[in-house]
Amino acid sequence: MPVKTTVDDTGVVRKVVLVGATGSACVIYTHGATITSWISQGKERLFLSKQAVINGSKAIRGGIPVVFRKLPQHGFARTSTWEFLGHKDSIDGVHARFLLRETKETMSSEWPYKFRLTLTVFLSESSLKVGLMVTNMDEVNIEFTSLLHTYLRTTNINDTELVGLSGCKYVDKILGGSDNSDKEEPLVVTKSEDRVYANAPDLLTVKVKGEKEIITVDKSGFKDYVFWNPWSELAKGMSDFGDSEYQEMLCVEAGAVSAPIVLEPGKEWEGFTTLTVESQ
Numbered sequence: 001m002p003v004k005t006t007v008d009d010t011g012v013v014r015k016v017v018l019v020g021a022t023g024s025a026c027v028i029y030t031h032g033a034t035i036t037s038w039i040s041q042g043k044e045r046l047f048l049s050k051q052a053v054i055n056g057s058k059a060i061r062g063g064i065p066v067v068f069r070k071l072p073q074h075g076f077a078r079t080s081t082w083e084f085l086g087h088k089d090s091i092d093g094v095h096a097r098f099l100l101r102e103t104k105e106t107m108s109s110e111w112p113y114k115f116r117l118t119l120t121v122f123l124s125e126s127s128l129k130v131g132l133m134v135t136n137m138d139e140v141n142i143e144f145t146s147l148l149h150t151y152l153r154t155t156n157i158n159d160t161e162l163v164g165l166s167g168c169k170y171v172d173k174i175l176g177g178s179d180n181s182d183k184e185e186p187l188v189v190t191k192s193e194d195r196v197y198a199n200a201p202d203l204l205t206v207k208v209k210g211e212k213e214i215i216t217v218d219k220s221g222f223k224d225y226v227f228w229n230p231w232s233e234l235a236k237g238m239s240d241f242g243d244s245e246y247q248e249m250l251c252v253e254a255g256a257v258s259a260p261i262v263l264e265p266g267k268e269w270e271g272f273t274t275l276t277v278e279s280q
C-alpha cells in the first residue's frame with residue numbers, strides 16, 4: 001500500500017497519507033498526530049472544520065486529536081510535533097506509528113515526567129483502528145487522563161442517531177450532576193451536549209436516517225465515552241469552527257477521563273478505538 005509523506009525544509013515529516021488498495025485513505029499530521037481524514041467506501045467519514053488551523057499554531061479542529069493530560073484544556077499531545085516512526089503493510093491494510101516523548105517544556109511543566117506515547121493508526125478496507133500506548137519511562141508513578149477525540153462526519157445532525165448508550169449514566173458537563181441517564185433510544189442531538197459516560201459499553205453505532213451505511217464505534221482499554229456537540233451558541237464562540245458546522249459533526253470520544261490511569265515505572269497502558277463502515 002502506498003504511503004506518501006510530506007517533509008518540510010528541515011527534514012521533519014509533517015503529513016502522512018496512507019492509501020489502501022480499495023480506495024480507502026487516511027491523512028495524519030505529525031502536529032498532534034492528528035488524523036484529519038478517513039475515506040472509506042468512497043466517502044469522507046471524519047469531520048474537519050473548514051476553519052481548522054493546520055499551521056501548527058494550535059490544535060486541529062476536527063479529525064481525531066489526541067487528548068493526553070487534561071490540564072491545561074486537553075493537554076500538550078494535540079499541539080506537539082510527533083515523530084513518524086514508519087509504516088508496515090499487512091494483508092489487511094497498513095499500520096503507521098507516531099511517537100511523542102517528554103521535552104524540555106514538558107519536563108518543566110506541572111507534569112514533569114518521562115514518558116512515551118505511541119499512536120498506531122491501522123487502515124483497512126472498511127475500518128480505521130487507532131491505538132494509543134502510554135509507557136512510563138520515569139522512576140515514579142505517572143497519572144494521566146486521555147481521549148481519542150473523534151469528530152465523526154454526518155450529512156445532517158437532525159437525522160443522526162447514536163445507538164448503544166440507552167440506560168447508561170452520564171455526567172452532564174453543561175448542566176452538572178452525575179445521575180443523568182439515557183432513556184431515549186437512540187440519542188439524537190437537539191442542543192449543546194457535553195456528556196461523560198463512565199464505564200460505558202464498548203460498541204456504539206451511528207446511523208443517519210435514509211443512509212444505507214452505518215458507522216460502528218468500538219473501544220478497548222478506554223473505559224469511558226465523551227459525547228460532544230457544541231450546537232449553535234457555542235459554535236459562534238469558536239474561531240476555528242463554522243457557525244453552522246455543528247450540523248455536520250458529532251464527537252464520540254473513547255477515553256479514560258472518569259478516573260485517571262496510574263502507571264507504575266516501566267509499565268505500559270494501551271487504549272484503542274475502531275471505526276468501521278458497515279451496510280445495514
Ligand SMILES: O=P(O)(O)OC[C@H]1O[C@H](O)[C@H](O)[C@@H](O)[C@@H]1O
Pocket residue numbers: 059073074173194195226227228251253
Ligand atoms: O475546544 P476544545 O478544547 O477542543 O474542546 C472541545 C470539547 O471537547 C470535549 O468533548 C469536552 O468534553 C468539551 O468540554 C470541549 O468543549
